[in-house]
Amino acid sequence: MKKQTWIAIIIVSIVIILGIGIGVKVKMDKKNSNLEKQRTAAIGFIRVQSGVEKIEFLKDGFNSGSGIWSISVNTIVDGKKYEEILNEDGLDGGDPLPDGNTGTAKPVEVIYSNGRREILK
16 A cells, blocks of 8 residues: 555544544543432432432433423432432422421532442432
């Protein structure tokens, strides 16, 4: 093969490898950002809702058409399971919860969408 052909093959290969590397980096950054938002949402929910025992994120959160990030969770409050929607500030909607705006003082088990577990105090 000619020298120009080899140079073209090498350049195309480098561009492809860089493209794949950048794509992976962007995906990882987005995943980490999503987990950070999940943690922030859990903290916001725990600060206002009393009796929270466990929060389990069902999947990665997403931005709705309005641009607001939200996520579905199963949560146990005072021994009963509730399906809720959280946003970065805390509760966004879902099943009616028991009254109480005092927050939860005891440790809460949190299971993130990637399976990682954490106890928030």
